[in-house]
Amino acid sequence: MTPRITVTRHGAEAQPVVVFDDFADAEALRDDAGFLSFASIGEHYPGVRAHVAAAMLRPMLATVAPVAADVFGLHDLDVVDAFYSLVTTPPARLAPIQRLPHFDEVSPTRLALLHYLSPDQRSGTAFYRQRSTGFESVDAARLAGYRAALQADLAQHGLPDPAYIAGDTPLFEQVARHEGRFNRAILYRSNTLHCAVIPPDMALSDDALEGRLTVNTFLDGRTIS
Numbered sequence: 001m002t003p004r005i006t007v008t009r010h011g012a013e014a015q016p017v018v019v020f021d022d023f024a025d026a027e028a029l030r031d032d033a034g035f036l037s038f039a040s041i042g043e044h045y046p047g048v049r050a051h052v053a054a055a056m057l058r059p060m061l062a063t064v065a066p067v068a069a070d071v072f073g074l075h076d077l078d079v080v081d082a083f084y085s086l087v088t089t090p091p092a093r094l095a096p097i098q099r100l101p102h103f104d105e106v107s108p109t110r111l112a113l114l115h116y117l118s119p120d121q122r123s124g125t126a127f128y129r130q131r132s133t134g135f136e137s138v139d140a141a142r143l144a145g146y147r148a149a150l151q152a153d154l155a156q157h158g159l160p161d162p163a164y165i166a167g168d169t170p171l172f173e174q175v176a177r178h179e180g181r182f183n184r185a186i187l188y189r190s191n192t193l194h195c196a197v198i199p200p201d202m203a204l205s206d207d208a209l210e211g212r213l214t215v216n217t218f219l220d221g222r223t224i225s
Contacts, residue, residue: 002022003063004020004021004022006018006021011127011136013136015136016188017178017186020063020067020186020187023183024185026117026182029056029084030209032053033117034209036084038086038206046094046098047212048088048206049084051084052082052217060115060185064113072189074109074223077219079219081216081217082215083215084208087123087198087202088204091164093162094163099165100150100172102195104190105190106191107190107191109222110218110219111219113216114186114187114215116180117182119182121179123196124196124197125177125197126174126195127188128175128195129173131153131170131172131173133149139191150171154171180197180212
């Protein structure tokens with residue numbers, strides 16, 4: 001199976017997102033995930049995770065590498081982390097940071113690869129702009145300003161209600177949304193503001209074969225002039 005590849009750009013910053021449809025052997029990944037034990041890893045992800053073996057990642061990296069070089073100018077990709085992930089936290093139990101868009105890393109050489117493996121295709125990933133600064137990505141130079149603006153915004157508007165973010169808010173404007181189609185993957189810079197799209201009635205199961213299963217792979221590359 002050869003993936004269908006589309007490159008899109010969103011927002012005022014024209015940040016690239018690469019969409020791969022028919023990305024990989026989805027059933028093999030689902031079968032592998034079904035044998036693993038999931039647990040909470042870190043305080044930010046609203047669910048449970050299990051590590052993905054390197055052998056399962058190799059075919060995906062072979063597909064991604066030439067595209068990352070062409071679109072992002074990054075070569076020699078290394079895997080920083082890779083997880084099977086299941087969203088399991090009910091909206092009412094979300095921590096304040098989980099109700100806001102986020103970025104994974106400020107480094108311009110970091111990429112995130114998100115592979116959707118759930119048969120329920122109503123979720124996805126949305127990208128955002130911070131209204132008060134206009135930032136759609138946060139690098140090291142913007143980090144202090146982003147944090148100061150967010151604190152001021154929260155002081156003015158208060159914390160969002162306990163819910164997964166859905167569209168525009170007083171603090172953030174949605175600039176793009178990608179549907180979580182089965183066996184679709186998206187590749188984007190880790191420093192872009194983004195958040196999962198989780199429908200209110202979506203089953204938040206901790207069963208890998210029933211829940212919102214994704215593979216989240218975080219990559220670091222090298223820029224070649």
